[in-house]
Amino acid sequence: MQIINGRKISEEIMQGIKKEVEALPFVPVFCDVLVGEDPSSLQYVKMKSRLAESVGIKFHNANFPPSITTEDLIKEIKVLNEMQDMCGIIVQLPLPAHLDRQIILDAIDPTLDVDCLGTVSSEKFYEGENVSGLPTALACMAMLETLPVDLKDKNIVVMGQGALVGRPVTALLRFKNLFPYAVTSETEGKEIILKNADVIISGIGKGKYIKSDMIKEGVIIIDAGTSEEGGGIVGDVDLDSVSSFASYVSPVPGGVGPVTVAMLLKNVLQVAKTKTD
Numbered sequence: 001m002q003i004i005n006g007r008k009i010s011e012e013i014m015q016g017i018k019k020e021v022e023a024l025p026f027v028p029v030f031c032d033v034l035v036g037e038d039p040s041s042l043q044y045v046k047m048k049s050r051l052a053e054s055v056g057i058k059f060h061n062a063n064f065p066p067s068i069t070t071e072d073l074i075k076e077i078k079v080l081n082e083m084q085d086m087c088g089i090i091v092q093l094p095l096p097a098h099l100d101r102q103i104i105l106d107a108i109d110p111t112l113d114v115d116c117l118g119t120v121s122s123e124k125f126y127e128g129e130n131v132s133g134l135p136t137a138l139a140c141m142a143m144l145e146t147l148p149v150d151l152k153d154k155n156i157v158v159m160g161q162g163a164l165v166g167r168p169v170t171a172l173l174r175f176k177n178l179f180p181y182a183v184t185s186e187t188e189g190k191e192i193i194l195k196n197a198d199v200i201i202s203g204i205g206k207g208k209y210i211k212s213d214m215i216k217e218g219v220i221i222i223d224a225g226t227s228e229e230g231g232g233i234v235g236d237v238d239l240d241s242v243s244s245f246a247s248y249v250s251p252v253p254g255g256v257g258p259v260t261v262a263m264l265l266k267n268v269l270q271v272a273k274t275k276t277d
Helices: 006-022 039-054 070-081 101-106 119-126 135-145 166-175 190-195 256-276
Strands: 029-035 058-064 086-091 156-159 181-183 199-202 220-223 227-229 232-234
Touching: 006 039, 006 135, 006 256, 029 039, 029 070, 039 058, 039 256, 058 070, 070 086, 070 101, 086 256, 101 119, 119 166, 135 166, 135 199, 135 220, 135 256, 156 166, 156 190, 181 190
Parallel strands: 029 058, 029 086, 156 181, 156 199, 199 220
Antiparallel strands: 227 232
């Protein structure tokens, strides 16, 4: 089994982003809106800030107290929409329970919605019209593209049809004229479908769910699921179990996660390039 090194792939993508950002006639700005002081969210925002700055993208801090109302947060986002050289706005999730998540996401100008979670940009993505895409789904595709494998005529299975991984990955594959099996908990005969898969992309969030007896020898697995276990983060794949069966596996952590951030910043770059056209 070969491990797909997400950190290495991310570094290569980031080097390309840095070169293109340096060639822009202005410095693009990126903002991750943070509400409250959740330690995990603070850590994620800090990491994105550091990585954005490392490729020459200016990070704009927008931190708000957990007591802010939906109406006031929308007003703040509308101010960010108009900021000079702004090329990407996301909202760090989860939000406090009293806030209306979708209305807040929809307040982001669709042209700046680099997470692609607003209604307008999401619809454009599924119609194949958006310059951006959902970063985690793009990361899964980017990792597959690094492998010496022709996906044509392969049995591809996407486990789960969630908004961040399963559904958008399925769409991206179909855009490439690849037709995966979308497997959910309600799919009949899912055990047989999984056993016949040449490629599995999983985003179900069930820790160490995929084991050796569920897969065939030589399968490629992109693990985009995360769960907490024993004080740490684990993926959907039991790495120890599948190690003698799978040909390639992306680990958790160190797999899809780092590439997701790189694809997010690539989306910011794409918006910046449209401003120079």
